[in-house]
Every structure is written in C-alpha cells, then in structure tokens.
Amino acid sequence: MEGLTIVRHPLVQHKLSLLRDRSTPTQMFRAVMRETATLLCYEVTRDLPTRPVRIETPLAPIEAAEIAGKKLVFVPILRAGLAMAEGMLDLVPAARVAHLGLYRDPATLQAVEYYFKAPEDIAARLVIVVDPMLATGHSAIAALDRLKAAGVTAPRFVCLLAARAGVEALRAAHPDVPIWTAAVDEVLNDHGYIVPGLGDAGDRTFGTR
Numbered sequence: 001m002e003g004l005t006i007v008r009h010p011l012v013q014h015k016l017s018l019l020r021d022r023s024t025p026t027q028m029f030r031a032v033m034r035e036t037a038t039l040l041c042y043e044v045t046r047d048l049p050t051r052p053v054r055i056e057t058p059l060a061p062i063e064a065a066e067i068a069g070k071k072l073v074f075v076p077i078l079r080a081g082l083a084m085a086e087g088m089l090d091l092v093p094a095a096r097v098a099h100l101g102l103y104r105d106p107a108t109l110q111a112v113e114y115y116f117k118a119p120e121d122i123a124a125r126l127v128i129v130v131d132p133m134l135a136t137g138h139s140a141i142a143a144l145d146r147l148k149a150a151g152v153t154a155p156r157f158v159c160l161l162a163a164r165a166g167v168e169a170l171r172a173a174h175p176d177v178p179i180w181t182a183a184v185d186e187v188l189n190d191h192g193y194i195v196p197g198l199g200d201a202g203d204r205t206f207g208t209r
C-alpha cells in the first residue's frame with residue numbers, strides 16, 4: 001500500500017514476537033518496546049538529508065557528512081508512546097519531544113485529548129508521531145489533526161503494530177502522512193483491540209492491569 005512501510009528486519013520481527021507473547025513481564029515489555037523503537041527510528045530517518053562537513057580525523061582532513069535539514073521532534077501519544085519515544089531519543093538524543101495525551105473512550109472508541117505540550121518551534125521541525133498501536137486509527141487521526149492545527153507540515157507516523165482498518169482510516173484522513181509499522185494484523189475486535197495484536201500496550205508497558 002502506498003505510504004505504508006512494513007519494517008521486516010529480523011531483529012524488529014523477533015522483538016515484536018516478544019512483545020506479542022502474553023508471558024513477557026512488564027519490565028521486559030517496556031525494555032523491548034524501547035529497543036524496537038530504536039530500530040524503527042533508524043528506518044523512519046533513513047531518507048534524512050545530509051550535507052558535507054569538513055573535519056579532521058587524527059590522521060587527515062576529510063569531507064564527511066552530517067544531518068542537514070529540519071531538526072526533529074518526537075511526539076509520543078500518551079501513555080503507550082512514551083517507551084517508544086525513549087527508544088527514539090536513544091538514537092537522536094538532540095531531538096525535542098512534544099507530549100500529546102489521548103485516551104480512547106471505551107464506549108465510543110473516540111480519542112479524547114487531555115494534554116498537549118509542544119516546543120514553540122514545532123511547526124519548523126520534522127515531526128515524528130509515535131504510538132505502538134494503530135487500531136481504529138482514531139487516536140492517530142486526532143493527533144495529526146492537532147499537530148496540523150499547530151502548523152506542522154509533512155509529519156510522519158510510526159507504530160509497532162497496526163490493524164488493516166486503522167491503516168486505511170489514517171491514510172484516508174491524512175493521505176500526506178507516511179506510516180511505518182512492524183506488522184499489520186487483519187482483525188479489529190468489537191472493543192477496538194487488534195487481534196492477535198499484543199493486548200493493551202499502555203497497560204502492558206506500565207503494569208496497570
């Protein structure tokens with residue numbers, strides 16, 4: 001599908017299996033989520049522009065490369081996006097972070113916003129939204145609505161696991177936003193959970209259930 005990149009790297013797929021496994025305990029779940037996000041960060045930043053930079057190695061001068069273009073801001077959707085953001089910051093420690101609090105109303109499955117705090121210059125930055133789960137797509141769509149209202153252009157969306165219906169809904173609402181994920185599952189159950197999925201990512205990350 002256009003605009004959808006499935007990251008099939010064996011390390012990503014192995015870690016996704018650990019995250020899907022119901023016997024993986026909270027501490028390990030959070031650590032593996034962070035590691036997987038680092039690998040996904042590598043993929044989502046693959047096309048960042050570079051520019052030549054003149055440096056001296058201990059032996060000789062060289063025209064090397066450095067990242068050019070817009071500076072990054074990661075936008076974790078609370079709560080479950082937090083561990084992913086940590087993994088991305090491991091790779092891009094100079095990035096800024098905007099926090100967006102959303103929860104799904106269990107009855108309507110609509111996203112309800114409860115917090116938004118972003119760097120003042122977010123509109124000038126490359127924005128990467130991170131949330132492990134793209135289920136109905138309501139949370140991702142609300143997040144991107146919010147960010148575009150704040151002036152953000154050309155954002156990207158990274159998740160760990162998506163439902164087919166969520167990918168389609170997000171592509172329909174925000175066709176300009178490319179999506180990266182480790183897998184797409186076909187089923188979304190009546191409660192909006194991805195099946196087989198990995199369960200409730202927020203609860204499994206923070207041990208709240």
Ligand SMILES: O=P(O)(O)OC[C@H]1O[C@H](OP(=O)(O)OP(=O)(O)O)[C@H](O)[C@@H]1O
Pocket residue numbers: 077078079080081102103104109111131132133134135136137138139140166192200201202203
């Ligand atoms: O695509 P959707 O149907 O909107 O579902 C995905 C959302 O659901 C989960 O958050 P949740 O509402 O459980 O909040 P939490 O992270 O605080 O647990 C998940 O982290 C996404 O944000």
Ligand SMILES: O=c1cc[nH]c(=O)[nH]1
Pocket residue numbers: 080133135192193194195197198199200201202
């Ligand atoms: O399967 C799902 C769907 C939404 N949110 C989750 O954490 N898991």
Ligand SMILES: [Mg+2]
Pocket residue numbers: 080200201202203
């Ligand atoms: Mg949750």
